[in-house]
Amino acid sequence: MNMFKYFDRYLGRTVFIGTLFALFVLFAIDSIIDFINDIESVDDRGFTFGHVILRLLFEMPQRLYEFMPTALLLGALIGLGGLAAKSELVALRSVGISKLRIIWSVLKVGIVLIGISVWVGEMVVPTAQGYANSLSKSQVRDVNTDGGKGDIKKISLRSKYGIWVRDNDRYINAQEIYPDYRMRDVWIYELDEYYKLKRASFAKQAVYENNVWKLSSIKHSLISKSGVETVAAEEEHWERLVSTELFDVITVKPEYMGAIKLKKYIGYLNDNELDSKRYQLAYFNRFAVPLSGLAMLLLAVPFVFRSVRAGGLGQRIALGIGIAVIFNLISKVLSNTSVVYDIPPVVGAFLPTLIVIAVATLALRKMA
Template sequence: MTNLLDRYIGRSVALGMLMVLALLLVLLGFFSVLGELEEVGKGSYTTVKAFTYVLLILPRYTYEIFPVATLLGSLIGLGALANNSELIAMRAAGVSISRIVGAVLKTGFVMLLVILAVGELLAPVTEQRAQRMKMDALSDQVTLQTKYGFWARDGDTFINIRRILPDSTLADISIYEYGAGRELLRATHADTARYADPEWELDGVEQSEFGAGRIATKQLERLRWSTLLEPALLDVVTVQPHMLPAWDLWSYIRYLTENGQDAATYEVAFWGKVVSPLVTLVMLFLSVPFVFGALRSVSIGQRIFTGAVIGTVFYLVNRAFSYLAVVYDINPLFAASFPTLFCLLLAFWFFRRVH
C-alpha cells in the first residue's frame, strides 16, 4: 500500500512536471527560432541550420528551466489531486503531509538525476557544437568575441590567438615570453598551431630573441611548443560559463588561479551548478505547503500564475546575486546558495503553518 500510494502521488507530480517542461521548451524553441531566422542569409547560415541550432541548444534550456518546471509541475500535479479531493481522502486515511512530501521529493530526485545527466553530459556538447556551427556558417571560422582575439597567460608567457578554426586549429598566434624582471626575452609568431598531445606544433614560425643591445631573429618551418593551454581550455572560453560541465569549470578555475587571473565569473557559475540540484528539491518542497494552504481550493490557472511568479522572482534574485558576486567580489558560494537557502527557510515556515 505504501509503495502504491507513493507511486500514485509521484506519477501525478511527474506528469505535471513533464507537461510543463514540454510546454516551456516549445515556447523557448519557438522564440529562439524567430530570433535565428533574422540571421538567415548571412554567410552560409540557412533556415535548416537555424532549426538545427535551436534543436542543439534545447538540452541547455532543459537544464536551466527544470527548477521552475518542477515548481509549476508539482503545483499542477498536486493541485489536480486536491481538486479531486484525493489529498483530503489521503489525510483522512492517516497519511501525513510529511509522507506526501517524501513521495514528491523521491519523484523529483529521480527526474533530477536524468536532468543532471542532460545538463552535465549532453548540453555542453550540443551547445558547443551549435555555437561552432553557427559561427562557422556566419563567418567561415570560429572567432572569439573580443576585439584583439583571445589572450591567455601561462606563467611569465603571454599568448594572443586571433582565430580559432572549427577543427580547433589556432591561427595567427603571438607568444611573448618575459623574464623575472618583466623584460621581454622572446617573441614568437606562428601562422597556425595544431595540438599533438602533450604539445602544440607551430607552423610558419618567426622568432625574435632580445638580448643586451641586440635582437636575433630566425624563421622556422615548424616548432614544438609546450604550454598549459590545452584545447579543452580553449573550448571553455568560447562558451559562456553556465553552459559548461562542472568539471570543465573547475579545471579552468584552477588554470586562471594558477596564472593569477580573475576567476570570479567561473566560480559563480561552478557553485551555481553545485547548488542546482538543491534548488530543484527546494522548489518541490515549496509546492506542497502551497497546495495544502493558500492554494488548496483555487483554480489551476491561479496555481500556475503563483508558481510562475515565484519562479520568476527566484530566477531574477538568483541572477542578481550572480552579478553582485562578480562586481562586488562577494563569496561565490554564498552568492549561489543564498537565494536557495532563503527559499528553503520560507518553505519550512509555510510547512510548519500548514502542519
C-alpha cells in the same frame, strides 16, 4: 505497506506528468522566441534555416538543465493542485497517508529528475552548447582567423583533440579554449611551399592581451634535411595567431561548463594569480541549481495544501511562474553583485536557494 507504495507511485506519477507538461511548455515558449529571433538572420553570411533548427536542437540539453527547477515547481503545483482540487489529497490523508509521506513521495520524483538533469548538464551540455555557439552566427568555417585583416580562412571541426584552425601555411591546434581569450596546450604547425612540415611549436598557454598573443613555455622544433633543432623560450609575443572572433563562436561560457572542467580551470587561474570569481560562481551554481529544484518542490507543497486547493490550472501555473520569476531575478542580482562587490561566489550561488528552503520550511511547519 503495499497500499502505501501504490499511493507513493500514484503521487510520484502525478508530479512526474505535471513536470513533463511544464517542461514541454517552457521548451516551446523559449524555442519559439529563439526561432523568431534567428529566422531573421537566415541567408546572412551563409546562415540557413537548417542552422536555425540545428542550433535549437543543440540548445535543448541546456534548456532541460536550466528549466528543471521551474518545471518541478510547476509540475508539483499542477499535479498536486489537481489532486487537491478533486479532494484526492484529503482522501489520501483520511486513509492514513501523512503529509510527510506525501512530501517524501514528491521529493523522490524530484531527486530522479534532478539526477537526470545533472547528468545532462555535466555530460551533454558543454559539447552541445559548443556546437550551438558555432551555429549561432555563421558556419564555423567562415570565421576570419587573422582578426579581419586578411582573407577568409577556414577552421576544421571541433573534436576530442581540441580546435583546429588554419591560417595560410599554419595549422593551429588548441586542446583547451576559454572565453577570456586564453588557450592551453597549443600546437602550431608551419608548412613550406611544398606543404612539408618545417616547424612545429608547442606553447603551454596562449593569452591575448594588448593586441598581441603572449605564448608562454614555448618550444620550437625546426625541421630540415640535416635534422631537428629544438629552441625553447619562456615567453614570446605574436601579432597573429587566432582571431578573437573565434572565441565568440566556439567557446563555451562558464555557465555551460561541467563542474570537473570548471574546478580544473579555477585551480589553474588561482595558481597563476588570476581572477577566478566568475568561474567560481559558475562552479558553485552547478550544485546550487539542482538543490534549487528540491527547494522548489518543498515550496510547492504548502501552497497546494493551503491556497491552491480551490484554484484552477491557470491560477496554479501563474503562481508557479511568479515564484520562478522572482527566484531567478534574485539569483541574477546576487550573482552579479557577488562578482562586482567581492562577495564570496559560494554566497552568490547558494543564498537564493537557501532563502527558498527557509521559506518552504517555515511554511511546512505551519501546515495544519
